[in-house]
Amino acid sequence: MKLTVVGCSGSYPGPDSSASCYLLEHEHEGRTWRLVLDLGNGSLGQLQRYCDPRDIDGIAISHLHPDHCIDLTSFLVLAKYHPDGPYALVPVFAPAGASEYISAAGGPGGEPPVDALQVVPWEQEPVAEVGPFRVVAYRVDHPVVAFGLRVEAGGHVVAYSGDTGPTPALTELAQDADLFLCEASFVESSDNPPNLHLTGADAGRCSVEARVKHLLVTHIPAWTDAVEVEADVKSAWSGRYDVVRPGDVFEL
Numbered sequence: 727m728k729l730t731v732v733g734c735s736g737s738y739p740g741p742d743s744s745a746s747c748y749l750l751e752h753e754h755e756g757r758t759w760r761l762v763l764d765l766g767n768g769s770l771g772q773l774q775r776y777c778d779p780r781d782i783d784g785i786a787i788s789h790l791h792p793d794h795c796i797d798l799t800s801f802l803v804l805a806k807y808h809p810d811g812p813y814a815l816v817p818v819f820a821p822a823g824a825s826e827y828i829s830a831a832g833g834p835g836g837e838p839p840v841d842a843l844q845v846v847p848w849e850q851e852p853v854a855e856v857g858p859f860r861v862v863a864y865r866v867d868h869p870v871v872a873f874g875l876r877v878e879a880g881g882h883v884v885a886y887s888g889d890t891g892p893t894p895a896l897t898e899l900a901q902d903a904d905l906f907l908c909e910a911s912f913v914e915s916s917d918n919p920p921n922l923h924l925t926g927a928d929a930g931r932c933s934v935e936a937r938v939k940h941l942l943v944t945h946i947p948a949w950t951d952a953v954e955v956e957a958d959v960k961s962a963w964s965g966r967y968d969v970v971r972p973g974d975v976f977e978l
């Protein structure tokens with residue numbers, strides 16, 4: 727599996743990165759399969775640096791905050807109106823309500839995306855199969871319905887926290903992961919609200935419990951000091967880690 731960090735700015739796009747988006751690629755039966763995790767503000771533009779969006783086989787959305795899903799509305803335009811012809815129907819796995827959310831973004835009278843996107847609620851199908859990828863969604867702890875994702879392909883595991891406060895589900899979904907993309911939006915020195923986000927130390931503690939092989943710290947908002955987040959990570963985790971940036975590639 728190959729992971730490309732398309733966008734990793736937490737909560738809103740920053741000056742150096744779009745909001746959350748990660749591209750997973752895997753060679754299988756003679757071609758490259760592509761799965762996108764989240765499609766936050768501005769990420770569809772950046773995604774075109776790494777692949778033709780027509781070649782995306784599936785999209786998995788962690789939750790319906792705009793920094794994780796709003797560019798589905800732009801993807802829909804591309805998929806329906808590209809001058810070379812419409813895209814094949816793309817499966818989109820997302821929390822219930824995603825279809826209505828995309829329609830509402832089209833304004834009053836906005837049409838449902840049914841002719842371009844096959845939206846499947848995680849609540850209905852918590853396990854998704856896209857070619858060689860198997861994705862399992864775990865309910866995590868965030869003010870809206872949110873899922874962390876465990877992706878398996880080719881005998882490797884990439885785990886993704888989405889947005890969450892500390893929860894046992896996170897340890898479960900990250901168990902023995904080769905790569906653990908874990909959010910760290912908060913710093914330990916602040917008085918943080920509960921049930922919302924993690925600090926770098928939370929991400930580190932969870933990585934210890936889950937015995938992950940490589941922690942990828944992500945979703946640091948532009949208003950947060952990334953140096954402090956990294957210091958928090960190191961206070962709880964002595965294993966391999968990176969604070970990710972757009973364009974970073976990790977191959978398994």
Ligand SMILES: [Zn+2]
Pocket residue numbers: 736737791793794889945
């Ligand atoms: Zn977020």
Ligand SMILES: [Zn+2]
Pocket residue numbers: 789791868889
């Ligand atoms: Zn969120």
